[in-house]
Amino acid sequence: MSEAISMLPITSGTARNEGQEKSVPHVKLDLGQTNGNLTWGDFVRYSIEVSDSIDGDSKYGEIPNNRVLLEIEFLPAKKENGPNEKIEATKKEADHDGLSLMMGSTCFSCHGDKKVMTGPSFSEIAERYGKSPKSIKFLAGSILAGSEGKWSDIKMPANPGLTVEESEKIAAFILAQGSRKYQWILTGLEGTFQIMEKPAHISEGTYVLTASYTSSASMKGQNSIPLQIR
Template sequence: MRYILLLFPLLSCCNSNIWNIQVEDPFIQKGSKSHYFRGNAPTSDALSLHLTSTISSNQIQDKSLPNVKLSVSPNSEEYYHWDTDVRYSIEVSDAVDGDSKYGEININEVLLEIEFLPKTDREEGKEIIKISDIEPDDKGLSLLKKSTCFNCHADKTVLAGPSFSKIAERYKNTAGTIKSLSHRILNGSIGEWGSMEMPAHPDLTSEETEQMASYILLQGGKKNNWVLPGLEGTFRIIKKPGNVTEGIYMLTASYTSTSLMKGQFSRKLHIK
């Protein structure tokens, strides 16, 4: 209350277009300042008020990235072997959305991306770049995660419906194919892949279903790249290619929060 009483006489004697308030917040790093400007005139130091902010820690945390952790079993610090299974689990905590250990995280927004790289100096460089960069999801992938598509479809595994890879094998990635697949996603279809009926998705637009179809064809056509939704599962390392002695599996677990903030955790598995 004493701040309010002090502010009124100070503000009343100054031009409202040339004031600069510096807010010190206990949750912001010491020495940093937030500046708030009013009006269109250039700011000046004619009036500088040093206040103690009462911003809650939750408001500060709203802007933080989700915390993502990836664990694998067996957890080898040396080498994994060709044609063997690896089990994984992902833990997520977010200041707004909650924690996966309490069932508060939307598992459809949790994704594990796997990429196989033959071990060469060039690919090691690519690996380092991939670990350090956090890129936004493809628009089509974001839409797939928000829909029910992953209930019936997977990237390289056949579930109730065809996998992305089977779709990419049957159809060429052309503008005409994208429009045709988009129409089926939007309006539903039956008889394209046996007797299983694909329901309509009237809540989506034609533009959105085209983005989804484009991603399905693109991802399905990748031979050494997999996407696996959910908090846990098992994947199998590929059989040893004839011209490769060693390789790397790049694992990137990610989560996109309701605040549209993306957190991720990357690690590599050496294969021989």
């Protein structure tokens, strides 16, 4: 019995990779018991399910966490913008070249968007360096060659597999994303985030959550859910 079980993942993986045509991955964002209306400061637990004809299925542990993305954007209420327009506006951010390059690397193992991890967050980096062309080139140099002592005693390894152009695209994304007050990105198949505390000048708005996965065949699937915040 144990031998039969151990062979199942190998057999199913082989079947998927032989003669399979590229298709858009199926992505499902699940918020559990969370309904569409939340209040300021609430915590939201989420999970993302991914199924791809070539890469496999998240329920079997076959989907790499670093290629699963949750983008979160808060949009203050505007009468002219309905949920569909808000979702479409958010989706545009998902196609940034720098973000795509980062998702194929180990960057998110040490760096978070607004959250400090082993290395500084994107928001800390953006606050220190700004978004000028000079800052992009400086940060790109650190990404390529590695750095030590700029933020802590922990050394950031070099990334010799990147070109100068690719490192500059990553740097541009980090500095742009880090400066966005009402946008967040998280990687992985599950997690928790907190709705921000109510801003003094805003009474209500919409959080647009977009889960996405880009397959090894460069096919992208996504699923969006709007949450009303009051």
